[in-house]
Amino acid sequence: MIIRAATADDVALLARIGEETFRAAFASYNSPDNLESYIEKAYSEAAVAKHLFAEQMIYRIAEDEGAAVAFARYDLKHQPPHLEGKATIELCQIYVLTSEIGKGIGGKLLEDGFELGRTNDKNIIWLGVWENNPKAIRFYERWGFQTTSSHTFMLGDEAQRDLIMERAI
Numbered sequence: 197m198i199i200r201a202a203t204a205d206d207v208a209l210l211a212r213i214g215e216e217t218f219r220a221a222f223a224s225y226n227s228p229d230n231l232e233s234y235i236e237k238a239y240s241e242a243a244v245a246k247h248l249f250a251e252q253m254i255y256r257i258a259e260d261e262g263a264a265v266a267f268a269r270y271d272l273k274h275q276p277p278h279l280e281g282k283a284t285i286e287l288c289q290i291y292v293l294t295s296e297i298g299k300g301i302g303g304k305l306l307e308d309g310f311e312l313g314r315t316n317d318k319n320i321i322w323l324g325v326w327e328n329n330p331k332a333i334r335f336y337e338r339w340g341f342q343t344t345s346s347h348t349f350m351l352g353d354e355a356q357r358d359l360i361m362e363r364a365i
C-alpha cells in the first residue's frame with residue numbers, strides 16, 4: 197500500500213469515494229434530505245475541487261495495487277477556539293472503503309497525517325467526530341486522541357454534536 201498526495205486529476209475519484217463511504221457509514225442514521233444536501237455540500241466534484249485547490253488543505257490517498265482504497269483531508273489553518281494560536285493540523289475527513297474497513301488502513305493514513313503535520317511545523321492534530329459514531333471514537337482513542345471539547349456540526353438542517361479530539365504529534 198502507498199499513500200500519496202492528491203492531484204488535480206483526482207477530483208472525480210475523491211468525490212466518488214467520499215460519497216460512497218459517507219453514504220455507507222451514515223445513511224441509516226440521517227434523513228434522506230439531510231444526507232443528500234450534505235453530500236452535495238461536501239462530496240460533489242465542485243466541493244472537492246474547491247478544497248483540493250485551497251492552499252490550506254491537503255488530501256492524501258491510500259492506494260492498494262494501484263486502486264484507491266481510502267483518503268484523508270487535512271486543514272493547516274482551521275482551529276477551534278481553545279486551540280487558537282497553537283500549531284495545529286485538522287484531520288477533516290478520513291474514509292476507508294467499506295470493503296476495506298478493519299484492515300489497518302485508517303491507522304496508516306493517521307501515521308501519514310502525523311508526519312504531514314510535523315513537516316508543516318505542527319505539534320497538535322485535532323478532529324471533530326460525531327458523538328454517535330462510537331467505532332470511529334474508539335479508533336481515535338486507540339491512536340492516542342483525547343476528547344477536549346465539542347462543537348456543533350450541521351448535517352443538512354440538523355444540528356449534531358461533534359466531539360473534538362486531539363493529540364500531540
Ligand SMILES: CC(C)(COP(=O)(O)OP(=O)(O)OC[C@H]1O[C@@H](n2cnc3c(N)ncnc32)[C@H](O)[C@@H]1OP(=O)(O)O)[C@@H](O)C(=O)NCCC(=O)NCCS
Nearest residue numbers: 221290291292297298299300301302303324325331332335
Ligand atoms: C474509522 C476508520 C477511518 C478507521 O479506519 P480502519 O482502517 O477501519 O481502522 P482499523 O482497521 O484500525 O479498524 C478500526 C475499527 O473500527 C471499526 N469500524 C469503524 N468504522 C466502522 C464502520 N462504519 N463499520 C464497521 N466497522 C467500523 C473497524 O471494524 C475496526 O474494528 P475493531 O475496533 O474491532 O478493530 C474507518 O473504519 C472508516 O472509514 N469508517 C467509516 C467512516 C468513518 O466513520 N469515518 C470517520 C469519520 S470522523
